Amino acid sequence: MPTEPSSFAPRDRPDRAADAARSGWLALGLVILVAVIYAQARAFGFVNIDDQQYVYENPFVLRGLTWAGVTRAFGTFQASNWHPLTWLSHMVDVQLFGVEPGWHHAVNVVLHAANTVLLFLFLRRVTAATFRSAAVAALFAVHPLHVESVAWISERKDVLSAALFLLALHAYVSWVQRPSRRRQGLVAGLFALGVLAKPMVVTLPFVLLLLDVWPLERLRDAPSRSERRSRILALLREKVPLFALCAGACAVTFFAQRAGDATVALSDVPLSARLTNALLAYAGYLGHAAWPAGLAAFYPHPWLAGASVPAWQVAGAATLLIAASAIAAHERARRPFLLWGWCWYLGTLIPVIGVVQVGTQASADRYTYLPLVGIFVAVVWAAAEVLDRVRASSAIRWAAAVLPLVALALASRTQAAAWRDSVALHRHALAVTERNWNAWSGLGDALSDAGRTGEAIDAYREALGIYPRLATAWNGLGAAFGRVGAHAEAIAPLENAVRIAPRYADAWYNLGTAYGNLGEHAKAARCFRAAVEANADHARAWSNLAIASLALGDRATALESLRRLRQLDSGLAGTLASLLATAPMR
Secondary structure (H helix, E strand, O other), rough: OOOOOOOOOOOOOOOOOHHHHHHHHHHHHHHHHHHHHHHHHHHHOOOOOOOHHHHHHHHHHHOOHHHHHHHHHHHOEEEEOHHHHHHHHHHHHHHHHOHHHHHOOOOHHHHHHHHHHHHHHHHHOOOOHHHHHHHHHHHHHHHHHHHHHOHHHHHHHHHHHHHHHHHHHHHHHHHHHHHHHHHHHHHHHHHHHHHHHHHHHHHHHHHHHHHHHHOOOOOOOOOOOHHHHHHHHHHHHHHHHHHHHHHHHHHHHHHHHOOOOOEEEOOOOOOOHHHHHHHHHHHHHHHHHHOOOOOOOOOOOOOOOOOOOOOOHHHHHHHHHHHHHHHHHHHHOOOOHHHHHHHHHHHOOHHHHHOOOOEEEEHHHHHHOHHHHHHHHHHHHHHHHHHHOOOOOOOOOHHHHHHHHHHHHHHHHHHHHHOOHHHHHHHHHHHHHHHHHHHHHHHHHHHHHHHHHHHHHHHHHHHHHHOOOOOHHHHHHHHHHHHHOOOOHHHHHHHHHHHOOOOHHHHHHHHHHHHHHHHOOOHHHHHHHHHHOOOOOHHHHHHHHHHHHHHHHOHHHHHHHHHHHOOHHHHHHHHHHHHHHHHHHH
């Protein structure tokens, strides 16, 4: 890697044409790097973690891009979130490619490649260090912690929101260079679109303040302390609209997650456990960034797993974070990139660090998609400074850059392969983690879908043996009993599922189906009613509610259910209409 200036301050480039050509070739190389790792995703299928509700079982998405789908995306909370732009992107995919999963994966890969180039161009824009910027972008492209965001179709929200986040950074630099209302409005518009794709990007105003301090150095020329204070207040005032958008997005997200029963109560995970886990997660992400082994789609929360965290781990995590913070603060004048990168990392992780516990995971690889940019910048700039100091040869510089990238790229190819199907994904998680109830339950679902019901039942029981309050495993166990005709045995586990998660539509549907097969139509109708109250888009529940109502002589409810079903699944509605037409009047 050639010697480059260590400062982030923009410099004049004497040979703009040569620099542009060099940057173009580097950008092309970054795209090829992404393709080498993720081309295999074209052969991957859907997985049974969220892909069903995001794509292949979502009636509005399956119709492609329609006005009804647009209004639904903006007008309701789905998947315990409000991210309408993500829903629209899935609808566009179906409109263009149908439900073939390979193309949906390909769009994620293209977005990741675009994000890699956008990051490179942004760093290059605010510094003359073209090769260092390319090195940071290359780490972003190949790091195994980013595989989850790219290889998982449901994480479209990650790569899409990141693209808008990075475009907003570019727009902000343009506004700082040449202020105008139009450019300021563009920053706000891109930020709003990013929030509509995934609320995690609410940290953008904080990141812009970091940019103000360094590398844009908008406080540099303040001659006195009072002038500096005045500048700081001005920087904060200009971002008031962005902070207002941030507050609104946080409020909407909180209500959406509460409405979807995604938030975990303090009685289940107390604040002390949340803070401890946040500390471990901050340190753990750094550990996985340095040595990305044992990565999985789900990491069980130790408190929910009933496992105690050794005191030495907590002390070690705290020591690491305090030491890193102290070093970054001490070196802020000579090496501002350390404090900048460290603050980027700490700040952009705040929305998902677990103080507000959503779901039962302790951490997630996807949460590091943007936060690790700060660590990559700090590491690359520090490494380049060391190489400059020892006057390393070009061969050593290139080896220092290329060898880690090759190792990470190989690890990412292997990690991506685990996402090829649901069985492979969950078996991989079980191989690299302990007491992983979510992986056992997901494996049970995959085995059940494959007709391997006996193995599925065993997998569900493994999950429940670890975490008895896992509603999805109770639901899967009951549904598996139903598949083999053991409808009476299905009742108890399904009742457990709806007792734990009262708004679990699939569990209510399966419980209603079990009661219906036992001839208890009144109980079945009550369950199907609960299913559609929890999820108004549950087409099969509307269909079975109509059938159960018809069996009870309630033709009015049956006709109303048919009307709702026509909005969701015309084929199923046609079959049900024929049944209603031939049913005797009571």
